[in-house]
Structure formats: structure tokens, C-alpha cells
Amino acid sequence: MNIVRRLYDWVxxxxxxPYGAAALFVLAFFESSFFPIPPDPLLIALILGARAKAFRFAAVCSVASVSGALLGYAIGHYSWWTLSGDFTALAQFFFNTVPGFTVEKFAMVQGLFETWNFWIIFTAGFTPLPYKVFTIAGGAFDISLVPFILASLVGRSARFFLVAWLIWRFGAQITTFIDKYFNLLAVLFTVLLIGGFVVLKMV
Known part of the structure; x- marks a missing residue:
């Protein structure tokens, strides 16, 4: 059993x-900067055990994730570059250790920020894109903090509250659907949403 699977089972x-909600907060917080397991599995498990608390758990997850995004932003802003403009030892550690981090992806994210700004942060928060790459890159590339926070809050809250609503409304039978199709539907929804705004802007 590999380390990611062990971490998944531990989560x-x-x-x-009795510490499920606290663990959810900690997990969602650190997943926004370096932890490899997303908070969704624990969020789903907690809601299945207490459906009346579904939206409370979603709120905990959202607040923690956005707070953790600020940690990621701070890491990128203060600890990512040397004075000569090279990657620091901490950045190299992330590239070599944290799943989803590569130099190539990091460079690609810079171009996405320059083109899409608010929308790419929202997309990373709502879809299966590696959110932690975008939070750290946001600080490293000095993205404006207020739009960063707003986009993170909207994207992360939309994701976690949608998961909570689905389980609250449909119960355990919806979990298979979430596991198989939620990420795909999140991507399609985001593409349609952004595409709609692009069309309106061109008209």
C-alpha cells in the first residue's frame, strides 16, 4: 500500500x-498549500454520519480551505524566490516532494494568471485542478490579494456546499455519483460559466 493510500485511509x-470536524478543518487548511489528500472524502464521510450538520461541515471546510490558501500565498510571496530570482530550497522541496508540483506546471500557471486572473483561481478552487499550486503561485507571482481571496472563497465554497447539498438531499446513494462524475461535471460547469462570460464580453 503506497503512502498516499495510507494517508487517505488515515484521513x-x-x-x-469525536474530532472529525476539527480534523476536517486541519485537513482543508493544509491541503490548500501542501497536503496531498483533498478534504472531500472526509467531508462526505462526516455528512453521511450526521446529515443535519451537512452545511456546517461545508462551512468549516470552506473557511479552513480559504485560510489555508492564504498560507500558500504567503509561502509563494515570501519564501519562493531567492534575491537573484532563482527557486529557494523550500521551492525545490515542494517540486521534489509534493504531488502535483512541477516546475513546468508552475510556469504554466503564471501564463494562466496573466490571461484569466480571477477566473483561474475560481476554477482551481472548484475543479480537480491542484489548488495548492495556484495558491502558492498566486503569492509567487504577486497576484492581487483581494481578488485572490474572493475567487478562492467563491470557488471553494461552491465546491464544498454543492457536495454537502447533494448528500443532504439524496443521501448515501449519491456518493457513487460524486466519486465517478463530480469532478467531470465541475470542469464542464466551469468551462460553460467562463465561456458564457467570454461570449458576453465579446458581444
Whole structure:
């Protein structure tokens, strides 16, 4: 069993303890900058155990994730570049250790920020894109902080509250659908949303 699978099982184990909500906060916070397991599995498990608290858990997850995004932003802003403009030892550690981080992806994200700004942060927050890459890149490339926070809040909240609503409304039977199709539908929804605004802007 690889380390990611062990981490996944460890994350889910918190759902059966009295500390599930606290664990959800910590997980969502650190997933925004370096932790490899997204908070969705624990969020789903907690809601299945207490559907009446579905939206409370979603709120905890959203607040923690956006707070963690600020940590990622600070890492990028203060600890990513040397004075000569090279990657620091910390940046090299992320590239070599954290899943989803590569020099190539990081360079690509810079171009996405320059083109899409608010929308790419929203997309990273709502879809399966590696959100942590975008939070750190936001600080490293000195993205304006207020739009960064707003886009993160909208994207992360939309994702977690949608998951919460689906389970609150449909119960355990919806979890298979979420596992198989949620990320695909999130991407399609985002493409349509952004595409609609681009069309309106061109008209």
C-alpha cells in the first residue's frame, strides 16, 4: 500500500471520532498549500454520519480551505524566490516532494494568471485542478490579494456546499455519483460559466 493510500485511509478514520470536524478543518487548511489528500472524502464521510450538520461541515471546510490558501500565498510571496530570482530550497522541496508540483506546471500557471486572473483561481478552487499550486503561485507571482481571496472563497465554497447539498438531499446513494462524475461535471460547469462570460464580453 503506497503512502498516499495510507494517508487517505488515515484521513477517513477521523470521521469515526469525536474530532472529525476539527480534523476536517486541519485537513482543508493544509491541503490548500501542501497536503496531498483533498478534504472531500472526509467531508462526505462526516455528512453521511450526521446529515443535519451537512452545511456546517461545508462551512468549516470552506473557511479552513480559504485560510489555508492564504498560507500558500504567503509561502509563494515570501519564501519562493531567492534575491537573484532563482527557486529557494523550500521551492525545490515542494517540486521534489509534493504531488502535483512541477516546475513546468508552475510556469504554466503564471501564463494562466496573466490571461484569466480571477477566473483561474475560481476554477482551481472548484475543479480537480491542484489548488495548492495556484495558491502558492498566486503569492509567487504577486497576484492581487483581494481578488485572490474572493475567487478562492467563491470557488471553494461552491465546491464544498454543492457536495454537502447533494448528500443532504439524496443521501448515501449519491456518493457513487460524486466519486465517478463530480469532478467531470465541475470542469464542464466551469468551462460553460467562463465561456458564457467570454461570449458576453465579446458581444
Amino acid at each position: 477517513l478514520s477521523w470521521a469515526a471520532t
